[in-house]
Amino acid sequence: MRNTRIMYGGLAAAAVMAAAGLGFASRGEPVVEQVDFGVTTTATTPVFDARVAPVTKATVREFRIPMTHRTIEIAPGVKYDGWTFGNTVPGPVVRVREGDLVRITLVNESNMPHSIDFHSARIPMDQAFKTIGPGEELEFEFTANDPGAYMVHCGTPPVLMHIMQGMYLPIIVDPREGWGTKADKEFVLVQSEFYAKQGHEGHAMQPDYQAALDKDASYVVFNGKANQYANDPLEVAVGDRVRFFVVNAGPSLRSDFHIVGAIFDRVYPDGNPKNVLESVQTYTVPAGGGAVFETVFDQNASGEGVYAFVTHAFADAAKGAVGMIKVGNPVMAAGMSH
Numbered sequence: 001m002r003n004t005r006i007m008y009g010g011l012a013a014a015a016v017m018a019a020a021g022l023g024f025a026s027r028g029e030p031v032v033e034q035v036d037f038g039v040t041t042t043a044t045t046p047v048f049d050a051r052v053a054p055v056t057k058a059t060v061r062e063f064r065i066p067m068t069h070r071t072i073e074i075a076p077g078v079k080y081d082g083w084t085f086g087n088t089v090p091g092p093v094v095r096v097r098e099g100d101l102v103r104i105t106l107v108n109e110s111n112m113p114h115s116i117d118f119h120s121a122r123i124p125m126d127q128a129f130k131t132i133g134p135g136e137e138l139e140f141e142f143t144a145n146d147p148g149a150y151m152v153h154c155g156t157p158p159v160l161m162h163i164m165q166g167m168y169l170p171i172i173v174d175p176r177e178g179w180g181t182k183a184d185k186e187f188v189l190v191q192s193e194f195y196a197k198q199g200h201e202g203h204a205m206q207p208d209y210q211a212a213l214d215k216d217a218s219y220v221v222f223n224g225k226a227n228q229y230a231n232d233p234l235e236v237a238v239g240d241r242v243r244f245f246v247v248n249a250g251p252s253l254r255s256d257f258h259i260v261g262a263i264f265d266r267v268y269p270d271g272n273p274k275n276v277l278e279s280v281q282t283y284t285v286p287a288g289g290g291a292v293f294e295t296v297f298d299q300n301a302s303g304e305g306v307y308a309f310v311t312h313a314f315a316d317a318a319k320g321a322v323g324m325i326k327v328g329n330p331v332m333a334a335g336m337s338h
Helices: 010-019 159-164 209-213
Strands: 003-005 032-036 060-075 078-085 094-097 101-108 137-143 148-153 168-174 185-194 219-222 234-236 241-250 255-259 266-269 282-285 290-296 305-311 322-327
Touching: 060 219, 148 159, 148 241, 148 290, 159 185, 159 209, 168 185, 168 241, 185 255, 241 255, 241 282, 255 290, 282 290
Parallel strands: 003 137, 032 060, 060 101, 094 168, 185 241, 234 322
Antiparallel strands: 060 078, 101 137, 148 168, 185 219, 241 290, 255 282, 255 305, 266 290, 305 322
């Protein structure tokens, strides 16, 4: 297995300081967090777990990300031959804090070349985001200097094919001083499209590249599967401030994010809290973009009840980009949808 190591920013500077005898003695050793996404896999049953854990106190974060090919379910009962980061579509949530040093070990466990592209990283793409072959590894690092909600995806040509096959994940970079509000619940929602055609009898569906070129999606989904939150809704309490990290993986369609019966009291375009918008009904997240949304399910307004979240481009919502939020303990009527 070939291993390529690339060093930029914080760690390279630290190595120079250590060689000069400066080190970290005055402020102690950095707190390092290590996560192997080949071992720590996001739950997808009964639905993709959209809950997001708070960012930890680590300042150096190391992530091992395997790239694999797996059969996934893109709609109830619909199997598809997908490509993944960390064995799921979307891949796992990466969450860090502004100023953290992020170290990536990318491992190609598939039978074809792949790569990774972090939209949150200021780093030479021709080195850190280069394609590696089967059985190869690539290591690189960057400092997460820009807060927000970002897309990560495979950038190997044709990029359209690699994204439509499922190779994307979200990275959340929390602002150093926080978001300015305290959220009671946080969820991540990654919108994306699948372009599928029937395979051989008894086999999973296969990619339809011409349909992708024509932007004729078979399914438009949140977190990898059409309509999955219709019968298994996100759950919050009355009075909760809820923060949604919304990333649009595309590869080609926009996301017009909206919650029926609620208004976003805050929207952060690209996830940067310096860009806050207030009292927003619907906000468009472009393909390859992200945004952070907040709403409060107040007792005397959007209180106990059921609320749909959708892309308000309803041709796409009709293809599966719709889910439910259950606030409190309302009665869920059979077949409730929007």
